Amino acid sequence: MNGFLIDLDGTLYRGHEPIPGAAAFLQWLQQEQLPYLLVTNNSSRTPDQVAEHLQALGMEVPAAAVYTSSQAAAQYLTEQRAGQRVHMIGEDGLRIALDAAGFALDETTPDYVVQGIDRSFTYGKLTEAVRHLKHGATYVLTNPDRMLPSDGGLMPGAGSLAAAITAASGVEPVVIGKPSPIIMAYAIERLGLPAADVWVIGDNVHTDIRGGAMAGCRTALVLTGVATPDNVHEQLASAGLTPDLVCTDLPQFIAQLNDCR
Ligand SMILES: [Mg+2]
Structure with missing residues:
Protein backbone atom coordinates (compact mmCIF):
# COMPACT_ATOMS: atom_id res chain seq x y z
CA MET A 1 0.00 0.00 0.00
CA ASN A 42 3.97 26.72 8.32
CA SER A 43 4.60 27.06 12.07
CA SER A 44 1.99 29.74 12.74
CA ARG A 45 -1.18 27.61 12.81
CA THR A 46 -2.16 24.72 15.08
CA PRO A 47 -3.50 21.52 13.44
CA ASP A 48 -7.02 22.55 14.54
CA GLN A 49 -6.58 25.94 12.84
CA VAL A 50 -5.31 24.24 9.68
CA ALA A 51 -8.32 21.89 9.66
CA GLU A 52 -10.66 24.90 10.13
CA HIS A 53 -8.95 26.75 7.29
CA LEU A 54 -9.33 23.70 5.02
CA GLN A 55 -12.97 23.32 6.03
CA ALA A 56 -13.65 26.95 5.07
CA LEU A 57 -12.20 26.09 1.65
CA GLY A 58 -14.45 23.03 1.26
CA MET A 59 -12.00 20.32 2.40
CA GLU A 60 -12.88 18.05 5.33
CA VAL A 61 -9.77 16.77 7.09
CA PRO A 62 -9.36 15.78 10.75
CA ALA A 63 -6.82 17.82 12.74
CA ALA A 64 -4.98 14.55 13.44
CA ALA A 65 -4.15 14.33 9.73
CA VAL A 66 -2.15 17.59 9.95
CA TYR A 67 1.51 17.65 10.96
CA THR A 68 3.23 21.02 11.30
CA SER A 69 6.85 22.08 11.66
CA SER A 70 5.90 23.33 15.14
CA GLN A 71 4.78 19.85 16.18
CA ALA A 72 7.96 18.39 14.71
CA ALA A 73 10.06 20.96 16.59
CA ALA A 74 8.36 19.98 19.87
CA GLN A 75 8.92 16.29 19.07
CA TYR A 76 12.59 16.99 18.35
CA LEU A 77 13.07 18.85 21.65
CA THR A 78 11.37 16.01 23.53
CA GLU A 79 13.83 13.51 22.04
CA GLN A 80 16.83 15.66 22.94
CA ARG A 81 16.08 15.41 26.67
CA ALA A 82 18.39 18.38 27.27
CA GLY A 83 16.00 20.48 29.34
CA GLN A 84 12.46 21.77 29.50
CA ARG A 85 13.01 25.53 29.41
CA VAL A 86 12.36 27.21 26.12
CA HIS A 87 12.61 30.74 24.83
CA MET A 88 10.10 30.95 22.00
CA ILE A 89 9.89 33.32 19.06
CA GLY A 90 6.76 32.41 17.16
CA GLU A 91 2.98 32.39 17.01
CA ASP A 92 0.07 30.20 18.24
CA GLY A 93 1.09 27.07 16.34
CA LEU A 94 4.49 26.93 18.01
CA ARG A 95 3.40 28.11 21.46
CA ILE A 96 0.65 25.51 21.68
CA ALA A 97 2.82 22.67 20.32
CA LEU A 98 5.54 23.41 22.90
CA ASP A 99 2.99 23.68 25.70
CA ALA A 100 1.36 20.37 24.70
CA ALA A 101 4.79 18.68 24.82
CA GLY A 102 5.36 19.94 28.37
CA PHE A 103 7.87 22.70 27.72
CA ALA A 104 7.88 25.81 29.89
CA LEU A 105 8.56 29.26 28.51
CA ASP A 106 11.58 30.74 30.27
CA GLU A 107 12.96 34.20 29.63
CA THR A 108 16.00 33.97 31.92
CA THR A 109 18.05 30.81 31.33
CA PRO A 110 16.41 28.74 28.58
CA ASP A 111 17.88 25.48 27.30
CA TYR A 112 16.59 26.25 23.82
CA VAL A 113 15.74 29.15 21.59
CA VAL A 114 12.96 27.84 19.34
CA GLN A 115 11.97 30.08 16.49
CA GLY A 116 9.27 30.05 13.85
CA ILE A 117 7.54 32.78 11.93
CA ASP A 118 6.73 35.74 14.17
CA ARG A 119 4.91 38.58 12.49
CA SER A 120 5.50 40.68 15.61
CA PHE A 121 9.30 40.22 15.50
CA THR A 122 11.21 43.20 16.92
CA TYR A 123 14.74 44.43 17.58
CA GLY A 124 14.15 43.58 21.24
CA LYS A 125 13.26 39.96 20.38
CA LEU A 126 16.36 39.70 18.21
CA THR A 127 18.51 41.01 21.06
CA GLU A 128 17.06 38.54 23.58
CA ALA A 129 17.45 35.54 21.28
CA VAL A 130 21.08 36.44 20.58
CA ARG A 131 21.79 36.83 24.30
CA HIS A 132 20.41 33.35 25.09
CA LEU A 133 22.36 31.78 22.23
CA LYS A 134 25.55 33.48 23.41
CA HIS A 135 24.90 31.89 26.81
CA GLY A 136 24.78 28.44 25.26
CA ALA A 137 21.11 27.79 24.48
CA THR A 138 20.53 25.43 21.54
CA TYR A 139 18.96 27.10 18.52
CA VAL A 140 16.09 25.26 16.80
CA LEU A 141 14.32 26.66 13.72
CA THR A 142 10.89 25.35 12.69
CA ASN A 143 11.42 25.91 8.97
CA PRO A 144 13.97 27.48 6.65
CA ASP A 145 11.58 29.28 4.24
CA ARG A 146 12.95 32.77 3.60
CA MET A 147 9.92 34.01 1.66
CA LEU A 148 6.30 32.89 1.67
CA PRO A 149 3.51 33.28 -0.82
CA SER A 150 0.64 35.36 0.55
CA ASP A 151 -2.45 37.00 -0.83
CA GLY A 152 -0.53 40.24 -1.38
CA GLY A 153 2.62 38.72 -2.94
CA LEU A 154 5.68 37.33 -1.19
CA MET A 155 6.39 38.08 2.47
CA PRO A 156 9.38 37.21 4.69
CA GLY A 157 9.26 33.80 6.40
CA ALA A 158 10.89 32.24 9.46
CA GLY A 159 14.15 31.72 7.54
CA SER A 160 14.60 35.45 7.06
CA LEU A 161 14.26 36.08 10.81
CA ALA A 162 16.69 33.22 11.39
CA ALA A 163 19.20 34.86 9.05
CA ALA A 164 19.22 37.93 11.30
CA ILE A 165 19.59 35.85 14.47
CA THR A 166 22.42 33.80 12.95
CA ALA A 167 24.17 36.91 11.64
CA ALA A 168 24.12 38.50 15.08
CA SER A 169 24.87 35.41 17.19
CA GLY A 170 27.10 33.37 14.90
CA VAL A 171 24.96 30.33 15.80
CA GLU A 172 23.44 28.16 13.06
CA PRO A 173 20.06 26.57 13.93
CA VAL A 174 18.99 22.96 13.83
CA VAL A 175 16.40 23.11 11.03
CA ILE A 176 13.26 21.00 11.52
CA GLY A 177 10.96 21.68 8.53
MG1 LIG B 1 3.87 24.49 -0.78
Whole structure:
Protein backbone atom coordinates (compact mmCIF):
# COMPACT_ATOMS: atom_id res chain seq x y z
CA MET A 1 0.00 0.00 0.00
CA ASN A 2 1.12 3.57 -0.67
CA GLY A 3 0.99 6.41 1.83
CA PHE A 4 1.02 10.10 1.05
CA LEU A 5 2.69 13.13 2.62
CA ILE A 6 0.98 16.15 1.13
CA ASP A 7 2.00 19.77 1.25
CA LEU A 8 -0.59 22.46 1.96
CA ASP A 9 0.15 25.91 0.53
CA GLY A 10 0.49 25.80 -3.25
CA THR A 11 -0.73 22.19 -3.29
CA LEU A 12 -4.21 22.19 -1.68
CA TYR A 13 -4.76 25.95 -1.58
CA ARG A 14 -3.13 29.26 -2.33
CA GLY A 15 -3.72 31.56 0.64
CA HIS A 16 -7.51 31.78 0.80
CA GLU A 17 -8.21 30.10 -2.55
CA PRO A 18 -8.70 26.34 -2.86
CA ILE A 19 -6.78 24.80 -5.78
CA PRO A 20 -9.15 23.08 -8.22
CA GLY A 21 -9.13 19.31 -7.74
CA ALA A 22 -7.69 19.43 -4.21
CA ALA A 23 -11.00 18.58 -2.47
CA ALA A 24 -11.61 15.71 -4.90
CA PHE A 25 -8.07 14.44 -4.26
CA LEU A 26 -8.64 14.34 -0.48
CA GLN A 27 -11.97 12.55 -1.03
CA TRP A 28 -10.18 9.98 -3.21
CA LEU A 29 -7.61 9.34 -0.44
CA GLN A 30 -10.37 8.95 2.13
CA GLN A 31 -12.54 6.70 -0.06
CA GLU A 32 -9.59 4.46 -0.90
CA GLN A 33 -8.61 4.49 2.80
CA LEU A 34 -5.04 5.39 1.92
CA PRO A 35 -2.81 6.59 4.77
CA TYR A 36 -1.97 10.27 4.42
CA LEU A 37 -0.68 13.22 6.39
CA LEU A 38 -0.75 16.88 5.48
CA VAL A 39 2.76 18.11 6.23
CA THR A 40 3.40 21.83 6.42
CA ASN A 41 6.40 24.03 7.15
CA ASN A 42 3.97 26.72 8.32
CA SER A 43 4.60 27.06 12.07
CA SER A 44 1.99 29.74 12.74
CA ARG A 45 -1.18 27.61 12.81
CA THR A 46 -2.16 24.72 15.08
CA PRO A 47 -3.50 21.52 13.44
CA ASP A 48 -7.02 22.55 14.54
CA GLN A 49 -6.58 25.94 12.84
CA VAL A 50 -5.31 24.24 9.68
CA ALA A 51 -8.32 21.89 9.66
CA GLU A 52 -10.66 24.90 10.13
CA HIS A 53 -8.95 26.75 7.29
CA LEU A 54 -9.33 23.70 5.02
CA GLN A 55 -12.97 23.32 6.03
CA ALA A 56 -13.65 26.95 5.07
CA LEU A 57 -12.20 26.09 1.65
CA GLY A 58 -14.45 23.03 1.26
CA MET A 59 -12.00 20.32 2.40
CA GLU A 60 -12.88 18.05 5.33
CA VAL A 61 -9.77 16.77 7.09
CA PRO A 62 -9.36 15.78 10.75
CA ALA A 63 -6.82 17.82 12.74
CA ALA A 64 -4.98 14.55 13.44
CA ALA A 65 -4.15 14.33 9.73
CA VAL A 66 -2.15 17.59 9.95
CA TYR A 67 1.51 17.65 10.96
CA THR A 68 3.23 21.02 11.30
CA SER A 69 6.85 22.08 11.66
CA SER A 70 5.90 23.33 15.14
CA GLN A 71 4.78 19.85 16.18
CA ALA A 72 7.96 18.39 14.71
CA ALA A 73 10.06 20.96 16.59
CA ALA A 74 8.36 19.98 19.87
CA GLN A 75 8.92 16.29 19.07
CA TYR A 76 12.59 16.99 18.35
CA LEU A 77 13.07 18.85 21.65
CA THR A 78 11.37 16.01 23.53
CA GLU A 79 13.83 13.51 22.04
CA GLN A 80 16.83 15.66 22.94
CA ARG A 81 16.08 15.41 26.67
CA ALA A 82 18.39 18.38 27.27
CA GLY A 83 16.00 20.48 29.34
CA GLN A 84 12.46 21.77 29.50
CA ARG A 85 13.01 25.53 29.41
CA VAL A 86 12.36 27.21 26.12
CA HIS A 87 12.61 30.74 24.83
CA MET A 88 10.10 30.95 22.00
CA ILE A 89 9.89 33.32 19.06
CA GLY A 90 6.76 32.41 17.16
CA GLU A 91 2.98 32.39 17.01
CA ASP A 92 0.07 30.20 18.24
CA GLY A 93 1.09 27.07 16.34
CA LEU A 94 4.49 26.93 18.01
CA ARG A 95 3.40 28.11 21.46
CA ILE A 96 0.65 25.51 21.68
CA ALA A 97 2.82 22.67 20.32
CA LEU A 98 5.54 23.41 22.90
CA ASP A 99 2.99 23.68 25.70
CA ALA A 100 1.36 20.37 24.70
CA ALA A 101 4.79 18.68 24.82
CA GLY A 102 5.36 19.94 28.37
CA PHE A 103 7.87 22.70 27.72
CA ALA A 104 7.88 25.81 29.89
CA LEU A 105 8.56 29.26 28.51
CA ASP A 106 11.58 30.74 30.27
CA GLU A 107 12.96 34.20 29.63
CA THR A 108 16.00 33.97 31.92
CA THR A 109 18.05 30.81 31.33
CA PRO A 110 16.41 28.74 28.58
CA ASP A 111 17.88 25.48 27.30
CA TYR A 112 16.59 26.25 23.82
CA VAL A 113 15.74 29.15 21.59
CA VAL A 114 12.96 27.84 19.34
CA GLN A 115 11.97 30.08 16.49
CA GLY A 116 9.27 30.05 13.85
CA ILE A 117 7.54 32.78 11.93
CA ASP A 118 6.73 35.74 14.17
CA ARG A 119 4.91 38.58 12.49
CA SER A 120 5.50 40.68 15.61
CA PHE A 121 9.30 40.22 15.50
CA THR A 122 11.21 43.20 16.92
CA TYR A 123 14.74 44.43 17.58
CA GLY A 124 14.15 43.58 21.24
CA LYS A 125 13.26 39.96 20.38
CA LEU A 126 16.36 39.70 18.21
CA THR A 127 18.51 41.01 21.06
CA GLU A 128 17.06 38.54 23.58
CA ALA A 129 17.45 35.54 21.28
CA VAL A 130 21.08 36.44 20.58
CA ARG A 131 21.79 36.83 24.30
CA HIS A 132 20.41 33.35 25.09
CA LEU A 133 22.36 31.78 22.23
CA LYS A 134 25.55 33.48 23.41
CA HIS A 135 24.90 31.89 26.81
CA GLY A 136 24.78 28.44 25.26
CA ALA A 137 21.11 27.79 24.48
CA THR A 138 20.53 25.43 21.54
CA TYR A 139 18.96 27.10 18.52
CA VAL A 140 16.09 25.26 16.80
CA LEU A 141 14.32 26.66 13.72
CA THR A 142 10.89 25.35 12.69
CA ASN A 143 11.42 25.91 8.97
CA PRO A 144 13.97 27.48 6.65
CA ASP A 145 11.58 29.28 4.24
CA ARG A 146 12.95 32.77 3.60
CA MET A 147 9.92 34.01 1.66
CA LEU A 148 6.30 32.89 1.67
CA PRO A 149 3.51 33.28 -0.82
CA SER A 150 0.64 35.36 0.55
CA ASP A 151 -2.45 37.00 -0.83
CA GLY A 152 -0.53 40.24 -1.38
CA GLY A 153 2.62 38.72 -2.94
CA LEU A 154 5.68 37.33 -1.19
CA MET A 155 6.39 38.08 2.47
CA PRO A 156 9.38 37.21 4.69
CA GLY A 157 9.26 33.80 6.40
CA ALA A 158 10.89 32.24 9.46
CA GLY A 159 14.15 31.72 7.54
CA SER A 160 14.60 35.45 7.06
CA LEU A 161 14.26 36.08 10.81
CA ALA A 162 16.69 33.22 11.39
CA ALA A 163 19.20 34.86 9.05
CA ALA A 164 19.22 37.93 11.30
CA ILE A 165 19.59 35.85 14.47
CA THR A 166 22.42 33.80 12.95
CA ALA A 167 24.17 36.91 11.64
CA ALA A 168 24.12 38.50 15.08
CA SER A 169 24.87 35.41 17.19
CA GLY A 170 27.10 33.37 14.90
CA VAL A 171 24.96 30.33 15.80
CA GLU A 172 23.44 28.16 13.06
CA PRO A 173 20.06 26.57 13.93
CA VAL A 174 18.99 22.96 13.83
CA VAL A 175 16.40 23.11 11.03
CA ILE A 176 13.26 21.00 11.52
CA GLY A 177 10.96 21.68 8.53
CA LYS A 178 11.18 20.43 4.93
CA PRO A 179 13.63 19.61 3.39
CA SER A 180 15.14 18.61 6.76
CA PRO A 181 15.32 14.85 7.33
CA ILE A 182 13.99 15.55 10.86
CA ILE A 183 10.39 16.37 9.87
CA MET A 184 10.47 13.81 7.06
CA ALA A 185 11.45 10.99 9.43
CA TYR A 186 8.74 11.94 11.96
CA ALA A 187 6.07 12.19 9.25
CA ILE A 188 7.03 8.84 7.69
CA GLU A 189 7.00 7.27 11.15
CA ARG A 190 3.47 8.59 11.73
CA LEU A 191 2.28 7.00 8.49
CA GLY A 192 3.77 3.71 9.66
CA LEU A 193 5.01 2.70 6.22
CA PRO A 194 8.50 2.16 4.76
CA ALA A 195 9.80 5.33 3.08
CA ALA A 196 9.86 3.58 -0.30
CA ASP A 197 6.05 3.18 -0.13
CA VAL A 198 5.47 6.86 0.59
CA TRP A 199 4.72 9.55 -1.98
CA VAL A 200 5.71 13.10 -1.10
CA ILE A 201 3.55 15.57 -3.03
CA GLY A 202 4.20 19.30 -3.17
CA ASP A 203 4.72 22.43 -5.24
CA ASN A 204 8.18 23.37 -3.99
CA VAL A 205 11.24 21.69 -5.52
CA HIS A 206 13.61 22.88 -2.80
CA THR A 207 11.52 21.79 0.21
CA ASP A 208 8.98 19.08 -0.78
CA ILE A 209 10.87 17.33 -3.55
CA ARG A 210 14.32 17.63 -2.00
CA GLY A 211 13.01 16.49 1.41
CA GLY A 212 11.14 13.54 -0.11
CA ALA A 213 14.07 12.45 -2.27
CA MET A 214 16.56 12.63 0.62
CA ALA A 215 14.21 10.58 2.80
CA GLY A 216 13.99 7.81 0.21
CA CYS A 217 10.36 8.50 -0.73
CA ARG A 218 8.84 8.80 -4.16
CA THR A 219 8.16 12.39 -5.16
CA ALA A 220 5.51 14.19 -7.20
CA LEU A 221 5.77 17.86 -8.11
CA VAL A 222 2.49 19.68 -8.75
CA LEU A 223 2.61 22.86 -10.83
CA THR A 224 0.05 24.82 -8.81
CA GLY A 225 2.20 26.91 -6.49
CA VAL A 226 5.89 27.85 -6.43
CA ALA A 227 6.45 25.56 -9.42
CA THR A 228 4.31 26.39 -12.46
CA PRO A 229 4.21 25.14 -16.05
CA ASP A 230 6.26 28.22 -17.01
CA ASN A 231 9.12 27.85 -14.53
CA VAL A 232 9.28 24.11 -13.85
CA HIS A 233 12.22 23.34 -16.14
CA GLU A 234 14.30 26.16 -14.73
CA GLN A 235 13.45 25.20 -11.13
CA LEU A 236 14.31 21.53 -11.60
CA ALA A 237 17.56 22.39 -13.39
CA SER A 238 18.66 24.82 -10.68
CA ALA A 239 17.87 22.30 -7.94
CA GLY A 240 19.45 19.38 -9.79
CA LEU A 241 16.46 17.20 -8.88
CA THR A 242 14.18 14.93 -10.89
CA PRO A 243 10.83 14.13 -9.26
CA ASP A 244 9.32 10.73 -10.03
CA LEU A 245 6.24 12.51 -11.39
CA VAL A 246 5.57 16.05 -12.57
CA CYS A 247 1.81 16.75 -12.62
CA THR A 248 -0.11 19.85 -13.62
CA ASP A 249 -2.40 19.28 -10.62
CA LEU A 250 -3.62 16.66 -8.14
CA PRO A 251 -6.22 15.00 -10.42
CA GLN A 252 -3.41 14.45 -12.92
CA PHE A 253 -1.36 12.90 -10.12
CA ILE A 254 -4.10 10.29 -9.54
CA ALA A 255 -4.21 9.53 -13.27
CA GLN A 256 -0.42 9.17 -13.51
CA LEU A 257 -0.30 7.06 -10.34
CA ASN A 258 -2.86 4.66 -11.81
CA ASP A 259 -0.75 4.47 -14.99
CA CYS A 260 2.38 3.46 -13.09
CA ARG A 261 0.64 0.80 -10.97
MG1 LIG B 1 3.87 24.49 -0.78
